[in-house]
Each structure stands twice: as C-alpha cells, then as structure tokens.
Amino acid sequence: MKDFYTDLHIHIGRTWKGKPVKITGSKTLTLENILHTASVKKGLDIVGVIDCHSPEVLEEMASLIQEQKLIQLDGGGLRYKNTTLIPGVEIEVNDDHCLGPIHVLAFFRSWQAMREFSAWMQHYVKNMNLSTQRIRCDAVTLQHKVHALSGIFIPAHVFTPFKSAYGKGVKKSLSEVFDMEQIDAIELGLSSDTDMVKGISELAKYTFVTNSDAHSLGKMAREYQKIHMQAPTFDELQKALKEEEGREILTNYGLNPLLGKYHETACADCGYRTSLSPCPNCGGKHLVKGVAVRVKELTDTHQNLRKRPPYIHQVPLDFIPSIGKKTIEKLLLTFGTEMRILHEVSKEDLEEVVPTKIAALIDKGRNGQLSLITGGGGVYGKVKTE
Known part of the structure; x- marks a missing residue:
C-alpha cells in the first residue's frame, strides 16, 4: 500500500481545437496541459478532470489513447506519465425538489463509460460542449444513471452560497433532493473544513474530499488529499471513498477556510464584510450569507460523531x-x-x-x-x- 496525492475537481477551459468548455476557465487549461502540469509540476498522482463529457474532449482523449499518451489501466483510469486521469463531469441539478441549483460531480472508470454517460446526458442538456450544464432530470435519476455505469457520485462544494446543496438547494437535509445511499463522498469546498462541519450529523457516514475546483493551471492542487491505497486507479479510489480493505483518505489538505471567498457574510454589492443591512459601507441591502453562518445553522450536535483524518491548512x-x-x-x-x-x-x-x-x-x-x-x-x- 502507498500514499497518493489526489485532486478530483479540475476544469477544462478550452478543447484541443480551441473551443471553450469552461467559459471562465483559462485558455491554457486544456486536457493535455492539465495532465502535463499535474505530472511534471504539481506532483499529483491522480486528477479528476470534470469536463470530459464534452464531445471534443472525448475526441481528444481518444486521440491520446491512440497515440499511447494515455494508457487505459486495468483497475480503471487512464495513465499519463506519472499521473492517473479519472474522467468526470460536473452537472447542475435544479429539479422540483430543489430550492435552487446544485452542482454535483460524477466520475467514471474508463473512456468508454464516460462516452456512454455523455451519450445519455445529451438528451437532457442544451449544450453538451460546455461545462456544468443544467440537466433536465431529477437528481435521483442522475444518481441511478451514474451508478448503473459503476461511477462515483459526489455533491460539489456543498456549502458554497451559490449552486450548492446546503448553500442553495436544500432547506436542511440532503435527503430533500438526493438518495442518501447513492452519495459516495462529500466535497467540502474552499470556505469550510472538517472541523467546521463535524456537528452536522447526516454527514457522519460520508468521506470528505477537498479539491481545487481549478479554473487555471496554477490553481490546481490548492486543495487535495493524500489517499492510502494499493495503486492510483479508479477501483482503488472507489474503495478508499468507502474506506474498504484498508484504503482510506489519510489527510485532507486545503486552504484555511478564512481564505475562502464565501467564508464570512458580506455585502453583495461592495463585498464589505458585514451582517448588517443596509451595508454600512455602501448602503446596499443584499447580503451573501457566509459559509460559517450556514454551517452553524445546520449543526445539530456537539458530539464527536466519527474519527476524521487530519485537515491540514496549507497555503499554495x-x-x-x-x-x-x-x-x-x-x-x-x-x-x-x-x-x-x-x-x-x-x-x-x-x-x-x-x-x-x-x-x-x-x-x-x-x-x-x-x-x-x-x-x-x-x-x-x-x-x-x-
């Protein structure tokens, strides 16, 4: 068994033909640039690239496989130099059960499984070429499809005020939207950490992951985890998220939540940190509720519900x-x-x-x-x- 550094939330800014995927992503954030940077500069053993549903990205992956720059592993995932690519997708859910839009992540063990999911997904979204598209089906249907393809399903940056489960989508519980048995892990997001959210009892059963949500090459690995497993493959990652057969996350590394852009409540108009309305700085009447405040609202116990791996505050x-x-x-x-x-x-x-x-x-x-x-x-x- 060895330890592997893993970042599971990296966007693609442009395809190999220069077309946009993540509109707000850097133009240099192409699939091959991501893999090269992860392997040569960042030292990441596993990366989850979450815009692999896009037809041109699938086409690029096929080309890299043909050129043997990407090697499909027996245990799932694709090897590029010193790094394993886990192909994934970020999707926006806003069905009749949601109070607002929610972002979720799904990962697949092979190029073929990713392509099959992409073919299914195209019937439910308006633009398959772009990142984080809203899907016209309910969250549970989406969960069932991901798991029918033996995939991994993770609600993304769950406390962020916009487009997240607790921040926007549910009143109190994830069960309002999701099948709780078909959640494989919880992504905390940049404005929270393990210690902050330890008193939310419904999360006790899930492994926490900490990922960069990178929109540029430089932001890769600003959050990541060290995972103890046999090899850097999809199957081993799946076991680690379930804490099976000695596989587990040993350490989460992330920004101190104070550095997160939604940690404190602030004025939506000028960004001034305040819980007062109107804003004492500009007179604005709209506030963005901070993650710290939302977590306190959701906390329902002061008991130590389970032992968690250490969360190391680390500044990139x-x-x-x-x-x-x-x-x-x-x-x-x-x-x-x-x-x-x-x-x-x-x-x-x-x-x-x-x-x-x-x-x-x-x-x-x-x-x-x-x-x-x-x-x-x-x-x-x-x-x-x-």
Whole structure:
C-alpha cells in the first residue's frame, strides 16, 4: 500500500481545437496541459478532470489513447506519465425538489463509460460542449444513471452560497433532493473544513474530499488529499471513498477556510464584510450569507460523531506574497514538483534556493502559520504582508 496525492475537481477551459468548455476557465487549461502540469509540476498522482463529457474532449482523449499518451489501466483510469486521469463531469441539478441549483460531480472508470454517460446526458442538456450544464432530470435519476455505469457520485462544494446543496438547494437535509445511499463522498469546498462541519450529523457516514475546483493551471492542487491505497486507479479510489480493505483518505489538505471567498457574510454589492443591512459601507441591502453562518445553522450536535483524518491548512505557493512565477519556476527546477516542495523539502534546503524571508513564508504557509485576512462576498481572503 502507498500514499497518493489526489485532486478530483479540475476544469477544462478550452478543447484541443480551441473551443471553450469552461467559459471562465483559462485558455491554457486544456486536457493535455492539465495532465502535463499535474505530472511534471504539481506532483499529483491522480486528477479528476470534470469536463470530459464534452464531445471534443472525448475526441481528444481518444486521440491520446491512440497515440499511447494515455494508457487505459486495468483497475480503471487512464495513465499519463506519472499521473492517473479519472474522467468526470460536473452537472447542475435544479429539479422540483430543489430550492435552487446544485452542482454535483460524477466520475467514471474508463473512456468508454464516460462516452456512454455523455451519450445519455445529451438528451437532457442544451449544450453538451460546455461545462456544468443544467440537466433536465431529477437528481435521483442522475444518481441511478451514474451508478448503473459503476461511477462515483459526489455533491460539489456543498456549502458554497451559490449552486450548492446546503448553500442553495436544500432547506436542511440532503435527503430533500438526493438518495442518501447513492452519495459516495462529500466535497467540502474552499470556505469550510472538517472541523467546521463535524456537528452536522447526516454527514457522519460520508468521506470528505477537498479539491481545487481549478479554473487555471496554477490553481490546481490548492486543495487535495493524500489517499492510502494499493495503486492510483479508479477501483482503488472507489474503495478508499468507502474506506474498504484498508484504503482510506489519510489527510485532507486545503486552504484555511478564512481564505475562502464565501467564508464570512458580506455585502453583495461592495463585498464589505458585514451582517448588517443596509451595508454600512455602501448602503446596499443584499447580503451573501457566509459559509460559517450556514454551517452553524445546520449543526445539530456537539458530539464527536466519527474519527476524521487530519485537515491540514496549507497555503499554495501562488497565494503567498512575494512569490511570483519566476520564484516558483526556480523552486520547481530545483526540487521537481510542488508536492515535494510542500511536503518534503526542508526549510534549510529552501534557503539554498530562495531568500530566507521567502523560505520562511513557504514554511509558515505549509504549516498553517501565516496571518490571514478573511474572505467573503465572492472575494478571496489574503495572506497578510508582514
């Protein structure tokens, strides 16, 4: 058994022919660029790319398989250099049971299964080429289809104020929308962590995942997990999410929730952190409820419901002041990958490559010791400059 770094929520900005997939995604965020960056720069063992339903992306995957750049694994998933691709899709659900739109993730073990799901999905969405399309069926029907193809179903960033289960879609319980037995894990999102949500009793049965929701190559692995399993394959991932046969998530790594852009309640018009209406800064009358407030509303117990893996607050390199692209490239050239820099390289070794002040900031960032300015209202928090 080994440990594998895994980020399961990465968008595709453009196809190999330059057509948009995730409109807000970077133009450089192509499938092959994602796989190259994950393998060579980030040091991710597994990536879930969640726009693989798009016909041109499926076409690109087929081409990479033909060229043997992607190797389909016996245990599910496709191997690119040092990284396994788990093909997936993000879908928006807003059926008669929802109070508002909800984003969900689904993953499949092979290119063929992804293609079969895409063929089914095209009958229920308006534009198959784009990311996160609204599906014209209820959530339970979608869950059944995913599992009929032996897939994995995960509600996405569940506390985000917009387009998430607890943030927008349900009043109190996921059971208002979903079949609870067909949820394979829960994605927490950037504005929450394990400790914050430990008092929500209906989540006790589920594994928590922490993913980047990357819209650019640089944002990959801003949140991820270390998973203990036999090999970096779909089947092993599925076992780990169910905590079967010794497979499990060992550690969640993510931003301190204070850095999340929806952590605190804020004015929707100017972003000022306040719970008062009208806003004392601009007079606006609309607030974006913070994740911290919503979690308190949902908390129904103070008991320790289950043992969870540690959640390490870790600041990615590109969040840290004074660390620009040239510094990151210098570090990567010396030490190999971002995972190695964050987990293995000593502070003393860092000081051999970058100034002592920057080495100290990196060390504080990976140990959760930086001072932070809280995010809210759609604006990310920041690391305080000293």
